[in-house]
Amino acid sequence: MPLPKYTTRASFELEPGATGQRTDFKEANKKLEWDLKKIVGGFEHTLRSKPTFSQESHGEILADSKEI
Known part of the structure; x- marks a missing residue:
């Protein structure tokens, strides 16, 4: 899932007992990955x-939210 260009990191929470799942934030291309x-x-x-x-970036958040 693409994230706004001014995203610096992302934290994740999976449901309890989730197995076989992996999450990652790719900072280079600002994408969230969920496998x-x-x-x-x-x-x-x-x-x-x-x-x-x-x-x-706080002033740009509303203007850029259409990209998500």
């Missing part, structure tokens, strides 16, 4: 992410 080894029907998978933005 699921296997998706089984009838189950819901949840990922919560909290991005951190550079300090000088």
Whole structure:
């Protein structure tokens, strides 16, 4: 998932007991990656992410939110 260009990092939280899942923030191209080894029907998978933005970007957040 692409994130705004002024994202400096992202923290992640997977549901309790999540196995076979991996998360990563690729700073070079500002993308959040969520890999699921296997998706089984009838189950819901949840990922919560909290991005951190550079300090000088706060005025741009609303203007740039259309890119997400």
